[in-house]
Amino acid sequence: MADAALFEFLHTEMVAELWAHHSDPGPGGGGGVTGPMSASRQRRASKGPEGCPVTASRKLCPHQVRSPQGQKMSLCVLEGMGFRVGQALGERLPQETLAFREELDILKFLCKDLWVAVFQKQMDSLRTNHQGTYVLQDNSFPLLIRMASGLQYLEEAPKFLAFTCGLLRGALSTLGIKSLVTASVASLPTCKFQVVIQKT
Numbered sequence: 358m359a360d361a362a363l364f365e366f367l368h369t370e371m372v373a374e375l376w377a378h379h380s381d382p383g384p385g386g387g388g389g390v391t392g393p394m395s396a397s398r399q400r401r402a403s404k405g406p407e408g409c410p411v412t413a414s415r416k417l418c419p420h421q422v423r424s425p426q427g428q429k430m431s432l433c434v435l436e437g438m439g440f441r442v443g444q445a446l447g448e449r450l451p452q453e454t455l456a457f458r459e460e461l462d463i464l465k466f467l468c469k470d471l472w473v474a475v476f477q478k479q480m481d482s483l484r485t486n487h488q489g490t491y492v493l494q495d496n497s498f499p500l501l502i503r504m505a506s507g508l509q510y511l512e513e514a515p516k517f518l519a520f521t522c523g524l525l526r527g528a529l530s531t532l533g534i535k536s537l538v539t540a541s542v543a544s545l546p547t548c549k550f551q552v553v554i555q556k557t
Contacts, residue, residue, distance in 0.1 A: 361477050361499065368500060371438065372516050375431040432519045439520035443527020446471065450531075460554055463532050464491050471528055489554035493525075494547065501546035514542040518550075525550060 450470075457463045468480035472495075482494045500517045504510040518540040526538045535555045542548045 364475070365500065365503075368517070368520060371435065371520070372431075375434055376428075376516065428516075432516065435516065435519035436523035436526075439523025439525075440527035440530070441523075442520075443524040443529075444531050445527075446474065446524070447528040447531025457532070460489070460491075460534065461485065463529070463534060464493070464552065467525060467528060468493055475524065489556065491552040491554075493550040493552065495550075496547045498546050498548045501542070501548060505545040508545075511542060511545060514545065514548070515540070518542070518548060522550065525552065 457466065464483055464485070468483050472478065472480045476495075476499045478497075478499070480493050481496045482492075484492045484494075498518075498521075500521065501514060504513060504517070522538040522540050526536055529536045529538075529552070535557065537553045537555060539551045539553075540548055541551070
């Protein structure tokens, strides 16, 4: 994939841009996105779309966390962007690697090959309960390393994980697996991605 520094810069700018445009206007304020399109986006965000699976130090969907509606919408947009990138990466994988027999083989592939393609490193650990739930742990997640200097940034972590949750979900979707991907952070820069396979 692209150079790691360029990817980090692009990701940081996407987050900053979304947070600038989807900020909470406050009581009576008119900030944030305006116009007829923003009303439909706000309705979709209030319904709680399937994406938006990121929390900091708690395993709740952001729609359950009391946060401004603009922040929820930004998380959903980032997750959606990641989903599309994950689909595109999945489509570009060599066809011979797509002949996986089991879910565990696919998750191992994500932890090794996909993670190296995106972040130039392998995932640190993969655990499963053999019932469709997998926990992928990265002890030094590249998009959180710059924030790892103190606990004051822990609440900022979710917006830096939403894109990657979508990336994993999109890659799995291309490989024929419907899933729900959530992320949690207990201490920076370590993060865990929980992948729950949704049986049809």
